[in-house]
Amino acid sequence: MSLIHIAWKSIRQRSLASSLTAFNMALGVMLMVAVLVFYGVIEKSFKQTGAHYQLIVGPKGSKVDLVLSSVYRVSPPIENLPYLYYLQLKNDPRVEEAIPIALGDVTQEGAFPIVGTVSRYFELPYADKKKFKVKAKNGFSGSFDSIIGAEVAKQNGWDIGSTFKLVHGGADVGHTHDEEFTVVDILARTGTPNDRTVFVNLKGFYQLGDHDKPVEEAIDQLQKFYPDGVPGGEKRIKELREFAASGGDHHDHGEEEGGDHAHHHHHHHDLPDELKEVTSVFVMMRDQDDYAAYNFMNELKTGFQAQAVNPTQVMTDLMQSLIGNVQKIMVVLITLIIIVSGIGIFVSIYNSMADRRREIAIMRSLGAQRQTIFAIILTESVLLCLGGGLLGLLLGHGLFFVGAPIIENSTGLIIDRYAFEPLELTLFPVLLLLAILIGFLPGMTAYRTNVADVLSE
Amino acid sequence: MSLLLRRLKKSFREPDGNPLPIINIDHFELKQAEQVALVGSSGGGKTTLLHLISGIHTPDSGEVIIDQVNLAGLGEPARDRFRAMKIGYIFQTFNLLPAFTALENVLLGMSFSGQKSNRAHAIDLLDEVGLKHRLSHKPSKLSVGEQQRVAIARALANKPKLLLADEPTASIDSRNQNNVLRMIRDVCKEHHVTLLLVTHSEEVARQFDRVETLSDFNKPEELLATASK
Ligand SMILES: Nc1ncnc2c1ncn2[C@@H]1O[C@H](COP(=O)(O)OP(=O)(O)OP(=O)(O)O)[C@@H](O)[C@H]1O
Ligand SMILES: [Mg+2]
Numbered sequence: 001m002s003l004i005h006i007a008w009k010s011i012r013q014r015s016l017a018s019s020l021t022a023f024n025m026a027l028g029v030m031l032m033v034a035v036l037v038f039y040g041v042i043e044k045s046f047k048q049t050g051a052h053y054q055l056i057v058g059p060k061g062s063k064v065d066l067v068l069s070s071v072y073r074v075s076p077p078i079e080n081l082p083y084l085y086y087l088q089l090k091n092d093p094r095v096e097e098a099i100p101i102a103l104g105d106v107t108q109e110g111a112f113p114i115v116g117t118v119s120r121y122f123e124l125p126y127a128d129k130k131k132f133k134v135k136a137k138n139g140f141s142g143s144f145d146s147i148i149g150a151e152v153a154k155q156n157g158w159d160i161g162s163t164f165k166l167v168h169g170g171a172d173v174g175h176t177h178d179e180e181f182t183v184v185d186i187l188a189r190t191g192t193p194n195d196r197t198v199f200v201n202l203k204g205f206y207q208l209g210d211h212d213k214p215v216e217e218a219i220d221q222l223q224k225f226y227p228d229g230v231p232g233g234e235k236r237i238k239e240l241r242e243f244a245a246s247g248g249d250h251h252d253h254g255e256e257e258g259g260d261h262a263h264h265h266h267h268h269h270d271l272p273d274e275l276k277e278v279t280s281v282f283v284m285m286r287d288q289d290d291y292a293a294y295n296f297m298n299e300l301k302t303g304f305q306a307q308a309v310n311p312t313q314v315m316t317d318l319m320q321s322l323i324g325n326v327q328k329i330m331v332v333l334i335t336l337i338i339i340v341s342g343i344g345i346f347v348s349i350y351n352s353m354a355d356r357r358r359e360i361a362i363m364r365s366l367g368a369q370r371q372t373i374f375a376i377i378l379t380e381s382v383l384l385c386l387g388g389g390l391l392g393l394l395l396g397h398g399l400f401f402v403g404a405p406i407i408e409n410s411t412g413l414i415i416d417r418y419a420f421e422p423l424e425l426t427l428f429p430v431l432l433l434l435a436i437l438i439g440f441l442p443g444m445t446a447y448r449t450n451v452a453d454v455l456s457e
Numbered sequence: 458m459s460l461l462l463r464r465l466k467k468s469f470r471e472p473d474g475n476p477l478p479i480i481n482i483d484h485f486e487l488k489q490a491e492q493v494a495l496v497g498s499s500g501g502g503k504t505t506l507l508h509l510i511s512g513i514h515t516p517d518s519g520e521v522i523i524d525q526v527n528l529a530g531l532g533e534p535a536r537d538r539f540r541a542m543k544i545g546y547i548f549q550t551f552n553l554l555p556a557f558t559a560l561e562n563v564l565l566g567m568s569f570s571g572q573k574s575n576r577a578h579a580i581d582l583l584d585e586v587g588l589k590h591r592l593s594h595k596p597s598k599l600s601v602g603e604q605q606r607v608a609i610a611r612a613l614a615n616k617p618k619l620l621l622a623d624e625p626t627a628s629i630d631s632r633n634q635n636n637v638l639r640m641i642r643d644v645c646k647e648h649h650v651t652l653l654l655v656t657h658s659e660e661v662a663r664q665f666d667r668v669e670t671l672s673d674f675n676k677p678e679e680l681l682a683t684a685s686k
Contacts, residue, residue, distance in 0.1 A: 365540070
């Protein structure tokens, strides 16, 4: 009979204590595996999403906020860029493509983020070499056209032709815009936050009440943004003031309150570009070289009140600084859990030694060497630790498999349920080492058993 | 295999710390393939003597010479190996391992001797003691007599050259007792195994050509006398 067989027998002999302690170990390992896989997957998909945009240009401020709001749509924008500046980028000879996006509102149903943008957004790949697939190939034509992500369509049960309203996300949260948008197309699932986004025609976005600024505020901001002079100069500013005076500024709802509400509440005319804003601009350089993008980034640093960031870089840094630390803390805590389960196994084996003194003495009297007895105890510990570890590995992946849809629903990322983190493999040598540490003291007790004394007891 | 005990002394300690001499044998000898019954009063030191011979106990002084090798002079690992390979021991209290089945108990003895465990041989042995139908029973599921027979089969598993049997038939009814006894003696005869068998039974002792009474050659009280001088 092999040592493993003999060790297994005595584990079976104490099946309750053995299975409880091994299960304890399994739970620790399960948590560890789940955390490792979870973070591995999150990190990968965070880095991949938006990686194809060379640059994101937004207002000066937190780079992370800029990326989180523009690409992940998880944090609302704080500042905006003048629309004029978007036009400037678009016309820059070094820029191949510049796509404006404007954020702020959410859908009344399901509270999905609204992104005002242009049809060209859907012509660019959404991830490396991956192009959007649409249901009907309808771009934005009407101002109140909308293209929705797959998850939005699924959760809200919307199809082409569905109509919906927006809730204002700005100053007066909860105010519902009267304008109705119509779904003209549905994106195929991408596994990116686009799935959870409702895209509307930027034109329509500007026509919503409250989406243009009071003229004086807009002029103020333009002057701040262009310290060396607003494009068009004083002359243009004067024109803007005249536009406002002529009734273009429709922020004084009060006087219209009594009138024909439906007709006069909003003025669906084109705003002057100076009164429009965008949240950020996705930029593809004509020169695909990273160096060109880098130069462009540096240029912005010194010039305007804008910044250009590389989304991949920002996300990698964020992963490192924020999520990386959380992961580290969790790994440390779970390591403690595993060590505690190891101590459980130790206590269980160590306590059993008193009952097994006789068993050990008999084995010795049958001719078993001291080392053999030591090895049997050590094997027991290894079997419990690695057995628990293996079970934990399966449970961990099971947990992840079951939890993946939940992560998918809340992040919009598509998760590989069978994801495997190479780091998991290092668990086993570590568990082996732990098992040896655990088995050592009981093993030594067994090693020292005095056969004659025990047998004549 | 011959056995020679010379000036063998062993004392335990009483709870108050005073020495408790149990064994003091000047000379005792078993010849190769001899079969000897050892009788004596309870508490006389028969089990202690068998432990000394098998190397489970170490003597305070003196020699246990088996085939010209002084067991008492060997280191522990060598003694363990010697015991595993050359000595079969049927314990008075059987000493079966509760976690293992009858068959596994027999196989265990084999695996510690460093030999390959021979399953067929183990089954044969259990068959010979009439336990073929109890191979996968654990000791707790066996009658006392059956446990004793498993212990006998285990002691014979490694084809020992010296068999020490501590009342091997005490828990078996008289008919089976004779069968088992005959089996032990036949096996020993066939393989030229030296047999030292402790018994309390007149009937058992009568079947042996040579019967020794422990108190005839073991004089522990002399130790006390010399110590107090
Ligand atoms: N480890 C020990 N420590 C102290 N005293 C012991 C020890 N082992 C045995 N003794 C004592 O030695 C004496 C002899 O014991 P032993 O078991 O050898 O007797 P025995 O002849 O086999 O008796 P029985 O016929 O009842 O089996 C006993 O009085 C016992 O109490
Ligand atoms: Mg006895």
